[in-house]
Structure formats: C-alpha cells, structure tokens
Amino acid sequence: MQNNVRICALSAPIDQSDLGLGAQQAAERIAELAQQHCPDLIFLPHHSFTGGSLGSVFQNGLIAEQGQQLLPYLLSKTAMIKSAVLFTLPDGGGESCYICQAGQLLGQFRADSTAGLFTFTLAGSRAAVLFCDPAQLVRHAGDIARSGAQILLLPACQPCILGYSDRVLRQIKEVSAALGICVALCQGGLGGSSSPWVFEPQTAVFESGQLLDFGREIDGPPVSCVDIDLDILAAGSVPASFEAACHTQPVEGQRTLMRPLRQNPYILRPEQLDELFALQVKSLAVRMENTGIKNLVIAVSGGLDSTLALLVCAGACDRLGLGHEHITAITMPGFGTTGRTYQNAKALISALGCALREIPIKDSVQVHFTAIGHDGQKKDITYENAQARERTQIALDIANTVGGFVVGTGDLSEAALGFCTFGGDALANFNVNICLPKTVVRQVAGRVKDRFYGAGEVVQDILDTPVSPELLPPDETGEASQKTEEILGEYDLLDFILYYHLKYGMHPQKLYYYACVAFSQNYSADYIKEKLQLFYRRFFASQFKRAAAPESAILTEVCLHTLQFQMPGDMSAKLFLHAVEEL
Structure with missing residues (x-):
C-alpha cells in the first residue's frame, strides 16, 4: 500500500x-x-x-x-x-x-x-x-x-x-x-x-x-x-x-516509513504566513478597486475566523488609503453567545476603529420560530441554522444600506467538513479565508496580531478561546456548551487528512498510515481511523454547500475553489468508507 x-x-x-x-x-x-x-x-x-x-x-x-x-x-x-x-x-x-x-x-x-x-x-x-x-x-x-x-x-x-x-x-x-x-x-x-x-x-x-x-x-x-x-x-x-x-528489483521485507511527515504540511516557513496575509489583503483590495465599492460589512463573533477576516478588511482599507470607518463590523449576540466572545468582538472592533453595529438576534429568531411552527425549545439543527441565517440576512441588508459588500469569514476546514450553514455563514459576497484551513487561520492571526495598534491583546485572548459555533445556550458556568473539536475532532489531525486528500488524492489506507506515523505521539490508531471515517462522511455530504460558495481568490495550492476541485454533489462516501473499514 x-x-x-x-x-x-x-x-x-x-x-x-x-x-x-x-x-x-x-x-x-x-x-x-x-x-x-x-x-x-x-x-x-x-x-x-x-x-x-x-x-x-x-x-x-x-x-x-x-x-x-x-x-x-x-x-x-x-x-x-x-x-x-x-x-x-x-x-x-x-x-x-x-x-x-x-x-x-x-x-x-x-x-x-x-x-x-x-x-x-x-x-x-x-x-x-x-x-x-x-x-x-x-x-x-x-x-x-x-x-x-x-x-x-x-x-x-x-x-x-x-x-x-x-x-x-x-x-x-x-x-x-x-x-x-x-x-x-x-x-x-x-x-x-x-x-x-x-x-x-x-x-x-x-x-x-x-x-x-x-x-x-x-x-x-x-x-x-x-x-x-x-x-x-x-x-x-x-x-x-x-x-x-x-x-x-525492490528490496523485500518490513520497513517503517523513512520520510519526514509534518503535522502541519501547509506552512513550511514562518515568512509564508506574512505572504499569505498579504495575498488575502490584496485579493480583497483588488475586489474593492474593481467594483468601486469602498464599504465593507462583516459579522464579527469574537471567534477565530471572523477575527482574521476583520484584520484582512483593515489591511485592505490601509492598502487603499481608506479609514477603518469604511468597515461596518456587526456583532449579533444570540442564544449561544458567551460573555467572553461578546466582549472580545466589541473590543476588537473598537481597537481597529471600525463602525460598530450591535444587533441582538434572539427576538427576531424567536419570531421566525413562531412563523415556522418551531417551539424554540427543541435544540435541533433548525434551532442552530436559523440563527446563522438570521445573521447573514442582517449582514446582507446592512451591506445594501451602506452601499458595501459582505466579507465572508468561513475557512477551508469548515468548507471541507460542511461545518457551516447553507444560506447562512457559508454565504457572502467575497470570502477571504476560504483557502486557509483552521490551523493556518490560527497561525496567520497570531503572526499579524501586533501589526494593528491596540488589537494584539484581544486577538491573543481570541486565540486562547476554544473554537465554537456558539449556537446552543452556554453551560451553567457561562462557557460555550459547544466546542467544535469535541464535536469533530482536533483540527491538526483533520487538516492533515484534508491536505493529503486534496493535494495528492491519496488512497484512504495510505493516508491512514501516514496520519498514524505523523501523530503517533498524539492519537491512537483507532482514534485516527474514527476521524478519517468522519472526514469522508462529512466531506462527501457537503459538496452541495461548496458548489454554492461565494467568490474568492485562489491563494494556496490546497483549496476547494471550484476551479481547483470538482466532484458530483450527490456522490456517496461509500467507497472510501469501505476502504477505511478494511484497515
């Protein structure tokens, strides 16, 4: 193999x-x-x-x-x-x-x-x-x-x-x-x-x-x-x-793998993080120049993805000689918003000097629940997605109001695993993070956080906050009851799988072997097998979301842009899951 x-x-x-x-x-x-x-x-x-x-x-x-x-x-x-x-x-x-x-x-x-x-x-x-x-x-x-x-x-x-x-x-x-x-x-x-x-x-x-x-x-x-x-x-x-x-003739016999396998194969040198952020900024600045649109609208949750996207917006305005007041940053607390992310969102927007809009969504979502016959007590997928779609509707309507466009915040890992809402956070006018897996989003944000005066401390706290969609009510301590890596698995492993699946079309059994070697000190072989199965199930089930993705620039070799990757939206993961089962 x-x-x-x-x-x-x-x-x-x-x-x-x-x-x-x-x-x-x-x-x-x-x-x-x-x-x-x-x-x-x-x-x-x-x-x-x-x-x-x-x-x-x-x-x-x-x-x-x-x-x-x-x-x-x-x-x-x-x-x-x-x-x-x-x-x-x-x-x-x-x-x-x-x-x-x-x-x-x-x-x-x-x-x-x-x-x-x-x-x-x-x-x-x-x-x-x-x-x-x-x-x-x-x-x-x-x-x-x-x-x-x-x-x-x-x-x-x-x-x-x-x-x-x-x-x-x-x-x-x-x-x-x-x-x-x-x-x-x-x-x-x-x-x-x-x-x-x-x-x-x-x-x-x-x-x-x-x-x-x-x-x-x-x-x-x-x-x-x-x-x-x-x-x-x-x-x-x-x-x-x-x-x-x-x-x-090949040499027969048992041999352990003898080649370097980086747990993060996306970034080889720290300087590449600077280059990647510069490309993000340029892609957005060029879109603004070509459309003649000078106002940006972005939903800021206090989470990792929207933080980096907001920094990109600030960088694009700097490149074009525009003040940060041209960025309308909206925080939209809902049923699952914690005090930590709420305060971090407002602190970051203030530090960057953006135009802050705070629009709570609980009441409007409750009205929507009543209209569709949902009691609001059942914490199902409708309960979660309704919040994401309400936030997107608000962002798009405000973009119409200020004559701007909505900057998307979703990343490559979310797109690959379908951990986003169709017609919700997956929808925007232009996405700046979509070529970056979650592990790289974290690296880039950490690399550039001190370039923006007053933002470094709050960005660091956001980096220290567990990743969560915050769509379910907080626990009794006020902390997020949803933690993405507890739901999906650790992003370092999932992003590793994503890299070899996309870049080389690697056979599932070989990918499993490589992951076991790379993460031998981190995860058991059974756990890696479980997460490989999860990856294939979610990857194949989520193509319909990727097919409707907003426009974006191709910034990296490994991405899911429609010009780089195509697959049928109704293809089953059965063949790949069978290969993993045989391990």
Whole structure:
C-alpha cells in the first residue's frame, strides 16, 4: 500500500593515494546502510573512489587499471546485500558508472556530462542518472522532462566556492517542483585535496519541490536515506514515455516509513504566513478597486475566523488609503453567545476603529420560530441554522444600506467538513479565508496580531478561546456548551487528512498510515481511523454547500475553489468508507 521507493545517497570518503582502501571503507558503509535501512538503491557521488582533485593524474593508466580491478571486488561485496548500488570507476576512456545488485552488473554507461541521461527502472519506478554541474541543472530540465523519469539521481563532485551550495539547492528545488519529480543529490570530494579547489560533500533529496532530507559533513560522511512517495510524484508530474536500459528489483521485507511527515504540511516557513496575509489583503483590495465599492460589512463573533477576516478588511482599507470607518463590523449576540466572545468582538472592533453595529438576534429568531411552527425549545439543527441565517440576512441588508459588500469569514476546514450553514455563514459576497484551513487561520492571526495598534491583546485572548459555533445556550458556568473539536475532532489531525486528500488524492489506507506515523505521539490508531471515517462522511455530504460558495481568490495550492476541485454533489462516501473499514 505504501508504493514508496527508498533511496540512499552516500557521500563516502576517499583515499586519493589508495583507491582500494577507499573502496573497502565505502563497501563497509554500504553494507551497514543496507542492513539498517534496507534501501532499494544506494548511490555514491561522481568520482566515487578517486575524488575530484587528482587533476591530470586521473588520466594516468595506473588509475584506470586500479579502477577496473576494483569492479569485481565491489561486485563481490554487493552480492551480500539486497540493495542496488550505483558508483563510478575510472577506466581507459575516462570514467564509467555502474549499477549492480546481488553481485550482478545490471548497467554500465559513461559518467560524464556529454553522456546525457541514463534511464532505468528502480524498484518499479522510473529513474534516471545525470552527470552534470548541479548548479546548472535547469539547463537540462527539458531533457529530464522528456525522459519520463520520476526520480533523478545526481552523482556529483564539483568544487565549492562561496554561494555555490545555495545555488545548487535552489536549482534542484526548482527543477523538482517544476517537473513534479524527485531529485536526489550526492556531492562528493570528502578526503580529497584542498588545492586548488575545496570540495563540500553533501546530500539532499527533494520531492516535488519539498526538501525531504539534507546531509552535510558534520559528524561524518553525509548520508540521506529517505522514502520517495510514488503516489505524490504521480499526482504532480506529467506522464511521458520511458525507456529503461536496465532494471533493479525492490528490496523485500518490513520497513517503517523513512520520510519526514509534518503535522502541519501547509506552512513550511514562518515568512509564508506574512505572504499569505498579504495575498488575502490584496485579493480583497483588488475586489474593492474593481467594483468601486469602498464599504465593507462583516459579522464579527469574537471567534477565530471572523477575527482574521476583520484584520484582512483593515489591511485592505490601509492598502487603499481608506479609514477603518469604511468597515461596518456587526456583532449579533444570540442564544449561544458567551460573555467572553461578546466582549472580545466589541473590543476588537473598537481597537481597529471600525463602525460598530450591535444587533441582538434572539427576538427576531424567536419570531421566525413562531412563523415556522418551531417551539424554540427543541435544540435541533433548525434551532442552530436559523440563527446563522438570521445573521447573514442582517449582514446582507446592512451591506445594501451602506452601499458595501459582505466579507465572508468561513475557512477551508469548515468548507471541507460542511461545518457551516447553507444560506447562512457559508454565504457572502467575497470570502477571504476560504483557502486557509483552521490551523493556518490560527497561525496567520497570531503572526499579524501586533501589526494593528491596540488589537494584539484581544486577538491573543481570541486565540486562547476554544473554537465554537456558539449556537446552543452556554453551560451553567457561562462557557460555550459547544466546542467544535469535541464535536469533530482536533483540527491538526483533520487538516492533515484534508491536505493529503486534496493535494495528492491519496488512497484512504495510505493516508491512514501516514496520519498514524505523523501523530503517533498524539492519537491512537483507532482514534485516527474514527476521524478519517468522519472526514469522508462529512466531506462527501457537503459538496452541495461548496458548489454554492461565494467568490474568492485562489491563494494556496490546497483549496476547494471550484476551479481547483470538482466532484458530483450527490456522490456517496461509500467507497472510501469501505476502504477505511478494511484497515
């Protein structure tokens, strides 16, 4: 079910005066890695046993002779392990690259920049080897794309000058992201001379632009051993024809997952939070400019989503040179509103200098209950949704009154799980949060809260308040009787599931396995299975709400905008739930 290929880049030390000694030490390290991690392939850098500093001596016939004598030795050593091994050796014509497994030579080709790509199947995946300066990798992007390879191996041994390593990593990341492939680097030179060049051994593995592992010479020879997910590569790459010159076999046996799995895969660097908020602000400011509308209307509950949306409104007005009085912020206390959220809503609106409107909805909702024959005592879905729809009606009518439009506050997690009211809070003129899952909404709000004078303290208290729709009366202590994460489950887990479901279309059983690995210290396997079932049930049942979603900008890779994601509104979750049941 994993459909992964494990590769290991090993930048082994060399002995430039004794090729045999370097080969012996490398063979010992290869055997250790094969036993510890069971990789499908272990590959060494270019000039695997000579290094890159021999200069003219490399052309000497003795070096070629020694290199060819090492071939049977290395084949005998690899006969003792299951992993395929890739290395280079000098020969009479320069240098050749060899791929062997179980003591058998599977492939041999020229190891120089003029040879082009050598393609082969690696444990069922499509792989290619390229000898070039990794800092010039972009020049080869066309050939790489046409090769049809999913995994590109870069054995290298280039001298390092100031800034070179950074350029290499940028090039690899760009090519990996643009082509949706894995690029693995193994840069050699450990043990070589420092005159006239210095070599900086390092290893790195990128998968669809994401760094999975990076090794440098700190405590020993750099090593990167990681699982490449072929399903993720298939989701991001364009199929192409592929011709294999040789084939390696997968390594059989039980292996635990060997790849980083972030619990929050949406945000990789804190600076991305700044960029995301700036995009939210720009999307709203552009909408205001293009429509000529200068007034915004927003319902502010004192909760997390409306807080971030209000900060976006303030940022958009700042960008356009408009005062915050152009924002009509409405607080509409109802049957479930607590004192904490009520006071926080008013405090935030006041701190930002918006136009505050306070409109209680209990009486109007009670009138509606009487009209439809609801006694108001039964705390059912009608009781809850009537409040959400009343608030939306008020916001839309006030927007008509002030000549503005309603800014939606709903987020990606709510849209995915259908935790919103059709014709209620799901309805607006323009939504600014819809591309952000709840965990990211929290991060962005925390990141930008101190940019707005006087707002930081109240935003922090909102961040500390449990997420709740507050549609049922508070408990006897005055606290919210509804807590969303007690109803649905923890957002960190649900947002993780959402990410892999949307971005990669991951099989439910594999998604379950990944979630169990990522959250092994947080939740039990049975609990994760339960929440995966809940996710699929709610996700498929809620498409009709998403199909009627307000306009919004596409701000992230993972979102449910109708241009990014389509599905039938009447599709059942039966197939997916059955797959989870079989776990």
